[in-house]
Amino acid sequence: MASLQTLMQDYDQHRARLEELRDLLEERLAAARADLSAAVTAGSAALAGLARRESDAIESALARMDRGLYGTCVRCGAFIPYGVLRRIPHEQLCLACAGTRERQGHSGATEIPAPRPAPAGVPERSRPEAAVPPGPGAGDEAGNGT
Numbered sequence: 255m256a257s258l259q260t261l262m263q264d265y266d267q268h269r270a271r272l273e274e275l276r277d278l279l280e281e282r283l284a285a286a287r288a289d290l291s292a293a294v295t296a297g298s299a300a301l302a303g304l305a306r307r308e309s310d311a312i313e314s315a316l317a318r319m320d321r322g323l324y325g326t327c328v329r330c331g332a333f334i335p336y337g338v339l340r341r342i343p344h345e346q347l348c349l350a351c352a353g354t355r356e357r358q359g360h361s362g363a364t365e366i367p368a369p370r371p372a373p374a375g376v377p378e379r380s381r382p383e384a385a386v387p388p389g390p391g392a393g394d395e396a397g398n399g400t
């Protein structure tokens with residue numbers, strides 16, 4: 255029988271983990287802010303942008319913690335494994351959604367997949383399927399509207 259005591263123990267453990275993760279988040283937030291001001295001082299817009307994005311992500315994770323939403327996926331609501339949060343305490347996607355993000359080319363800031371020009375020197379007709387001449391019935395589907 256799942257006793258109330260067990261539930262309370264789970265709850266205590268959950269709270270202890272949250273406290274631990276909050277400490278981690280605050281540590282990282284301080285580090286990200288230090289990075290940010292160092293990058294600004296050094297005049298590196300790229301580094302400053304990175305540090306700002308990280309500190310924003312951490313702040314929003316802390317805000318979600320205050321609302322009791324921390325540790326759940328922002329996209330589908332699934333729980334994010336504790337092991338993931340230990341490594342990246344501001345992670346806000348579950349493994350499945352993070353996997354989708356990876357495949358789509360990360361969180362997609364400015365990555366627009368540019369259409370690649372066809373490689374030069376490879377003639378179309380070198381592909382075997384293009385070498386097959388249209389059969390006798392090739393025009394049937396196109397012109398018989400009436």
Ligand SMILES: [Zn+2]
Pocket residue numbers: 327328329330331332347348349350351352
């Ligand atoms: Zn998800």
